[in-house]
Amino acid sequence: MSAATLNIVMAQINLKVGDIDGNTSLVINAAEQARDLHQADLVVFPELTLCGYPPEDLLLRPSLILRTEQALNRLNAVKGIDIVIGAPGMGAQGLENQAVVLRDGQVKARYAKQHLPNYQVFDEKRYFVPGHQMTTFDCKGVKLALTICEDLWFHEPAMQAREAGADLILSLNASPFHKDKQSVRRETVRQRCQETGLPVLYVNLFGGQDELVFDGGSFAMNGNGRVMACGDYFTETLTPVRFDTETGQFAEEQVTPLLDLHSRVYQALVTGVRDYVNKNGFKGVVLGLSGGIDSALTLAIAVDALGAARVQAVMMPYRYTSEMSLQDAKEEADILGVDYKIMPIEPMFDAFMQTLSGEFADSGRDTTEENLQSRCRGVLLMAISNKKGYMVLTTGNKSEMAVGYATLYGDMCGGYNALKDVPKTLVFELSEYRNSLGYVIPQRVIDRPPSAELAPDQVDEDSLPPYSELDRIIEMYVEEDCSAETIIDEGFDRDTVYRVLRLIDINEFKRRQAVVGVRITPRGFGRDRRYPITNGWRPGV
Known part of the structure; x- marks a missing residue:
């Protein structure tokens, strides 16, 4: 490999929430493969790798930090490669969602996630305190900045990375799937790249966790917003990428196209x-x-x-x-x-x-x-x-x-x-x-x-409107939070709209009491939409 190349592996793996020992073993195996099979200088894992995502109230267990630190100590066995891994960790103000950089058994850097999502399926403010500053570290002469998932949905952390003199932004993610999420992710990261001129390595989790599915699709994007390499969707994969230290950009690799809707x-x-x-x-x-x-x-x-x-x-x-x-x-x-x-x-x-x-x-x-x-x-x-x-x-x-x-x-x-x-x-x-x-x-x-x-x-249809009408009414009311009048203005019969909205609310x-199931829309029933059972609300303007 050229001395002007930083070889990175995006470790898109399938973790089990709460299985810290098992997840650590997966990390060790993946890191050794990245080093030995791909000659990687650096391997990057998803958000909260060690405990899995979302850990929910497991984060409140008294032994969590002890188990996490024991897992980080186990990673001392992996030598000769920088490991960037997500884990919960204690900061000065409380529990943080951290990215930890390890090399030959030593912690090189820690970063605390700055933007904690607290909407839709996310409730990170229940557990974590936010970080407030950028963290960078050096690997083969390349200055790398750390971000975690939601950080890239805001411009400040990426701008902090540029101001800190970073050559490349690493982003650890546990970004759950919905039917439009793949294109939304890329467009969001493209905005950060174009704002800063910095390339971004985006590593995402793969696997199912209760109603959430994580689809992988990790990617490397250059500062001009062009995707240069990506991991497959819906599979575990170690994807090697080459960062040219002279040009400060990713070298072109084969790119997997976005999947069609179905x-x-x-x-x-x-x-x-x-x-x-x-x-x-x-x-x-x-x-x-x-x-x-x-x-x-x-x-x-x-x-x-x-x-x-x-x-x-x-x-x-x-x-x-x-x-x-x-x-x-x-x-x-x-x-x-x-x-x-x-x-x-x-x-x-x-x-x-x-x-x-x-x-x-x-x-x-x-x-x-x-x-x-x-x-x-x-x-x-x-x-x-x-x-x-x-x-x-x-x-x-x-x-x-x-x-x-x-x-x-x-x-x-x-x-x-x-x-x-x-x-x-x-x-x-x-x-x-x-x-x-x-x-x-x-x-x-x-x-x-x-x-x-x-x-x-x-x-x-003896009991329900035609599904073509019913589904659009449900989409507008449940997923888009439209009022009855807004739905009616789209051309639907007033009595039908009021009847459907009333059925949605009273059920x-x-x-x-329904079982959990796969979330594929931006507003699924369950974690996403939380309405009171007993209430006096009625559809109206």
């Missing part, structure tokens, strides 16, 4: 399911396969995440289940090669109705009987889960969860929901996308009108 969302869903199941130690998953599009897409995601041998599908028909649904569910299971069972629920339903006959004597059939069907199915799935150690995947989409078109202790039973933040219209698009990779979902499942099949000839109690 590819990046689908891979996020697969990553979320895979890591939630594996990191929590489940043997596999089981789901109810109805013959409808939501369960069909969920089945495909599960198989792509875990392999067919770890997935069980159960069809639980009732008298309203169509022959078409039975045929399509079997075809889906056969194509994907999963364990498939048919368990009729009519005997269970009849037993419940017999027991409840006195209570229901003076009442006609209504949604109670529909919900009871769903709850029979939930009981079966949870029994299989308990007996086999398989987690139940629920299959409801964001459109249904928004307006409460789901049954507590029925189809909402389970441990994880791949489609929780996926609007119904996108469910259709993702199903077409998955079929473009290989046919797994019968076309008539995609084409037929959606139905819960809980009543004769039932279709979703917060259901969503509080």
Whole structure:
């Protein structure tokens, strides 16, 4: 390698929150590979590498700092390379989100994150105190400045780096995915590069953590805003980059293009399911396969995440289940090669109705009987889960969860929901996308009108507006915080808007009891949107 080259590796790895020992072992292995296989002078890891992100209230544990310092001491075993790693650390004013630079067992530098995000899924001000100054260090004659994630969303830290005489900015990140985040990140970093003229090395986390997915996509950007190298999306990777110390810029490398919408969302869903199941130690998953599009897409995601041998599908028909649904569910299971069972629920339903006959004597059939069907199915799935150690995947989409078109202790039973933040219209698009990779979902499942099949000839649009309208109303109200009048001004019927908004608000109690699921939008239910269950707010101007 040229003496005028600083060789850096972007270590985009998959960590487990709270597993400090395991994460440290991953760091040691990656650092040794960076040094030995890539002849790296410097290896850069993501934000809060040692404890994982987001650690939430684990940061309040009294032994956290002791364990973190023990982990940093373990890194003494790695010689001959500078290691830049994220970790919590104590500063003069309290706990800090730090970047630590190590070389041959010695701490060369520490930097405290200056801008602590406290919006959407972030609540770092609950745990950390902010830093107030830039930190630089030297590696092979190159002056390197440290920043952490949110720092680059403001111009001050980058300007501090320039004023400190830095040649290159290193950015440690745990930037969670949403469907537009990849382009937003690059544009944000491009602004900092163009403001300062400094190149930026942006290292991002990969992997799933509860509802958050981190998509990787680490990159090196020159001072003119041009991406010169990048790591792959949705995979662990050690990506070498060359920094020319004479020109003060990155040498050109092969650049991976941004993924298209359907590819990046689908891979996020697969990553979320895979890591939630594996990191929590489940043997596999089981789901109810109805013959409808939501369960069909969920089945495909599960198989792509875990392999067919770890997935069980159960069809639980009732008298309203169509022959078409039975045929399509079997075809889906056969194509994907999963364990498939048919368990009729009519005997269970009849037993419940017999027991409840006195209570229901003076009442006609209504949604109670529909919900009871769903709850029979939930009981079966949870029994299989308990007996086999398989987690139940629920299959409801964001459109249904928004307006409460789901049954507590029925189809909402389970441990994880791949489609929780996926609007119904996108469910259709993702199903077409998955079929473009290989046919797994019968076309008539995609084409037929959606139905819960809980009543004769039932279709979703008997109870809901067309999904093309419903999803846009939900997007404007939930993700964009638009008022009812603003939504109406876009051309939607006033009564429909008021009805949908009211349904969204009154069904917060259901969503509080819903399982976690992959976040793919800038405003998912759960960590993002926190509305009071008991409230007197009504849609209006």
